[in-house]
Amino acid sequence: MTRNGEFLFDEAIRAFRERSGQLIVEVGAIRNRDGQATDGHSTLHWPHDATVWSVDNDPKAVNLTRVLTADRPTVMCVLADAIAFLRTFPFGIDLLYLDGPHPDRDGGRQWHFEAYRAATMNPRSVLLIDDTDVPRFGKAEFVVPAALGDGFQIVSSGRQTLLVR
């Protein structure tokens, strides 16, 4: 749902670098190959020197992301439910990107809250959430209050919301 030109990937990566970040987890891989879709092709934005785990429960999205990042050995494409994945992920996360199921279908807002809760964020870390320019913050509705309670601060909010601590 995000429109081009209003992504906060560059700002998120700047904050990630300021924190000497190394590990990125992305919830929601690339599902559309072409640029006509409103998706941001997020995986392609992440720095080449970062370790990236891209998680999606749709085999087509995982396979497409694998193809598009074939030249990047530090991108791991995982077919899994992201909450289950995050619950057992053994490393602290420096940048978490939340771009999973639609916020207004099948409890998508609560789903993103549970995904955030399942993640182990490092003390100094970055949180970026997509599709937040809809009523009541979209995918971030329940994530933002929880993250504020965990010491994050909002840097910018529009079609994406960026928080850091």
Ligand SMILES: C[S@@+](CC[C@H](N)C(=O)[O-])C[C@H]1O[C@@H](n2cnc3c(N)ncnc32)[C@H](O)[C@@H]1O
């Ligand atoms: C908006 S798309 C992600 C777009 C991508 N981040 C980009 O920028 O191109 C949302 C993705 O969330 C995935 N998804 C939905 N439910 C999920 C779940 N329970 N676990 C993991 N991924 C899920 C969908 O399969 C879909 O590919």
